[in-house]
Amino acid sequence: MIAEAGxxxxxxxxxxxxxxxxxxxxxxxxxxxxxxxxxxxxVVQGLLTLISFAMLLLVFARTDMSVALVFENSHSAKxxxxxxxxAWGNHEGSMLMWVTILAVAGAFVALFSRRTSExxxxxxxxxxxxxxxxxxxxLLIASNPFARLFPAPPDGQGLNPLLQDPGLAFxxxxxxxxxxxxxxxxxxxxxALLTGEVDSRLARAMRPWVLGAWVLLTLGITAGSxxxxxxxxxxxxxxxxxxxxxxxxxxxxxxxxxxxxNVLAARxxxxxxxxxxxxxxxxxxxxxxxxxxxGILTSVHAFAIDPERGTFLLALLAIYVGAAFTLFALRxxxxxxxxxxxxxxxxxxxxxxxxxxxxxxxxxxxxTLYPLFVEAVSGEKLSVGAPYxxxxxxxxxxxxxxLVGIGPLLSWRRQRRPVLKQLTVxxxxxxxxxxxxxxxxxxxxxxxRLGFTVAAFLAAAAILPxxxxxxxxxxxxxxxxxxxxxxxxxxxxxxxxxAAFTSERLAVIKPGEQLTVGPWTVELNAVTPTAGKNxxxxxxxxRATRGEGVVTLKPQTHYYSDPxxxxxxxxxxxxxxxQLYTVVGKSDPSGGWQVRLWWKPFVTLIFAGGALIAxxxxxxxxxxxxxxxxxxxxxxxxxxRGYA
Amino acid sequence: MRPKNQRLVLxxxxxxxILVAVLLAMWGxxxxxxxFYTPADIVAGKASDGQSARLGGMVEKGxxxxxxxxxxxxxxxxxxxxxxxxxxxGIVPDLFREGSGAVAEGRMLGGTFVADTILAKHDERYMPPxxxxxxxxxxxxxxxxx
Numbered sequence: 001m002i003a004e005a006g007x008x009x010x011x012x013x014x015x016x017x018x019x020x021x022x023x024x025x026x027x028x029x030x031x032x033x034x035x036x037x038x039x040x041x042x043v044v045q046g047l048l049t050l051i052s053f054a055m056l057l058l059v060f061a062r063t064d065m066s067v068a069l070v071f072e073n074s075h076s077a078k079x080x081x082x083x084x085x086x087a088w089g090n091h092e093g094s095m096l097m098w099v100t101i102l103a104v105a106g107a108f109v110a111l112f113s114r115r116t117s118e119x120x121x122x123x124x125x126x127x128x129x130x131x132x133x134x135x136x137x138x139l140l141i142a143s144n145p146f147a148r149l150f151p152a153p154p155d156g157q158g159l160n161p162l163l164q165d166p167g168l169a170f171x172x173x174x175x176x177x178x179x180x181x182x183x184x185x186x187x188x189x190x191x192a193l194l195t196g197e198v199d200s201r202l203a204r205a206m207r208p209w210v211l212g213a214w215v216l217l218t219l220g221i222t223a224g225s226x227x228x229x230x231x232x233x234x235x236x237x238x239x240x241x242x243x244x245x246x247x248x249x250x251x252x253x254x255x256x257x258x259x260x261x262n263v264l265a266a267r268x269x270x271x272x273x274x275x276x277x278x279x280x281x282x283x284x285x286x287x288x289x290x291x292x293x294x295g296i297l298t299s300v301h302a303f304a305i306d307p308e309r310g311t312f313l314l315a316l317l318a319i320y321v322g323a324a325f326t327l328f329a330l331r332x333x334x335x336x337x338x339x340x341x342x343x344x345x346x347x348x349x350x351x352x353x354x355x356x357x358x359x360x361x362x363x364x365x366x367x368t369l370y371p372l373f374v375e376a377v378s379g380e381k382l383s384v385g386a387p388y389x390x391x392x393x394x395x396x397x398x399x400x401x402x403l404v405g406i407g408p409l410l411s412w413r414r415q416r417r418p419v420l421k422q423l424t425v426x427x428x429x430x431x432x433x434x435x436x437x438x439x440x441x442x443x444x445x446x447x448x449r450l451g452f453t454v455a456a457f458l459a460a461a462a463i464l465p466x467x468x469x470x471x472x473x474x475x476x477x478x479x480x481x482x483x484x485x486x487x488x489x490x491x492x493x494x495x496x497x498x499a500a501f502t503s504e505r506l507a508v509i510k511p512g513e514q515l516t517v518g519p520w521t522v523e524l525n526a527v528t529p530t531a532g533k534n535x536x537x538x539x540x541x542x543r544a545t546r547g548e549g550v551v552t553l554k555p556q557t558h559y560y561s562d563p564x565x566x567x568x569x570x571x572x573x574x575x576x577x578x579q580l581y582t583v584v585g586k587s588d589p590s591g592g593w594q595v596r597l598w599w600k601p602f603v604t605l606i607f608a609g610g611a612l613i614a615x616x617x618x619x620x621x622x623x624x625x626x627x628x629x630x631x632x633x634x635x636x637x638x639x640x641r642g643y644a
Numbered sequence: 645m646r647p648k649n650q651r652l653v654l655x656x657x658x659x660x661x662i663l664v665a666v667l668l669a670m671w672g673x674x675x676x677x678x679x680f681y682t683p684a685d686i687v688a689g690k691a692s693d694g695q696s697a698r699l700g701g702m703v704e705k706g707x708x709x710x711x712x713x714x715x716x717x718x719x720x721x722x723x724x725x726x727x728x729x730x731x732x733x734g735i736v737p738d739l740f741r742e743g744s745g746a747v748a749e750g751r752m753l754g755g756t757f758v759a760d761t762i763l764a765k766h767d768e769r770y771m772p773p774x775x776x777x778x779x780x781x782x783x784x785x786x787x788x789x790x
Contacts, residue, residue: 340650341650351654359664360665362669366666367672370669371677381698382677382698384678387676388676391672583735585736594715596734
């Protein structure tokens, strides 16, 4: 009965979404007041999807094998937490999670949004409902998560043991919250284009959603990158895999949107531009979902290939993106242009930021889709890998990082003070870093060398906006900006160090033999069999030393029986100046073992930088919400005292 | 700037950005895209020496040989019509085995494919799409399929 209840809730939610769509059309064609019922329906729709998703969690928690999805993706021997996480570790469940977040986001807008006009709110909620409607149709027609099996099989088909990892259990939800948070920006933008009310009020209503989504995307990408780094055992943190690009593209668009929305909120300028970015950002989320869920690309993450689902998702994508762009083309030009600004101004700086981010987005987008395009046209198969992305997008990212240091020093509308003078210290630091890398390590590649230079420059330039201000009276949003921009410098330094100074060693050694990697001497002590809850394993004991003190690392290889799979579990030891990364491979007939070692100086800074960027975003979000509340309380006080 | 000019400049800037992105991408893709070949394509001379490429097929039964250093392996990839020798230095992926599908990334050098990376089927359900087609064409593969 649980599965049927879940399905029923889903059908009801779909019905309500359709009703919301009709209400929106009614409201736009007449002056009918529908804001109250619209809000109520949006909230109920959100609740219904929550019920549906809870039912799915329940059948997974109970390992109910009569539900096809549980049979295909779960197993009675699996640890409980992964049984539950298995609910979204598959195609149908993850799509249900997607639409649940979409509907709940709509409910939150309905409950808390007081900033936009009623008309724009109704149009926005209607657009959100239309978005949800497409995904309800997709679930109910092409991927029903609650389909039954009769008779119920005795046990399930397990879940890929690579997916039995806490990082991966919580990684997709984080990304999905980010993706779908952008849907609110999309819906509000579509709503505002429909009503023609694109103004700074709209920007202030959108901003917390964009910030929140962006923080979660940043966290999701950083965590995903760390997951790939320690779990895959390949020593890399970013592979330019299509699925990674699928999360990077919405992030790039959201980053641009985040900056242009400030221009709209503060100055009322860049109206059409910001609406365009809001449409693009969520479109990229949908493109990402399409790429991942349709399994259309060669990728280590892609799910089973199913042409019907791929076509359905592609049709949804085409309809939504096409409709939004058509609306934009019809209405974009009629928007009144906002306040003017000079060539050297904060606004111009943010426009340049947006342009560079858009170019990078275009490069990643074209590189990711090019193989599909070529195959569709000529039938030839090809792939585009890291060299393309690093070579083409890398230099642009460095240019952008330099501008990150300069932009915040500019003032709105027109620059009065010369800005270059303030940058003396950062420029000197950058030059010093460049000189040091040339003297100490003349052989490293150009990109990491410039990375160090820009990182040193930006580390100093990022904190300049705080100079001469009382730290306690500086708005949280400014603090957030400083922290996030510093995070870029930190990550850049880590990337440079990792690219330039990583040492790697791969060899077969017997117990008692030694290898050196970077400053380390590593001895293989023993290799012993061991076992976990649902796997058997071998474990190598490695003793590493660099002068004083010894650390022991225990990399493993796990063998799963159901389905038969092996995974390499790396052992990583973190030091203040880097990580020692070890993997044990196969044995050879003479009694030796393959051992792979990396010494990765300052690699942790990449992830720390990502976390700092997200933390900066969170600070800014907190600051914005705090101000919203204060403003609301102040106006309530005003009314209570009877001034109004 | 007057508002009207400002809008023109912004639209112009956006168009230039799109153009720059497309040009940069085209330039990069021409140099860096790597094509997918089967051993039959290699025999037909489609892959030029040193050009980055991907080679896909089944690992021929009994072909995996390990060099004395313990970490370099040689094996033969076949598509049922032709075979190509591959050399690879590194830890092979978990599901790399004889008679199973694999994709090697690297380049042809003097008749041997020098692989930088080897991708095998990631789990029992995953198969690179290129190999999926191959299996359908030649009725090979299916080793770990249910």
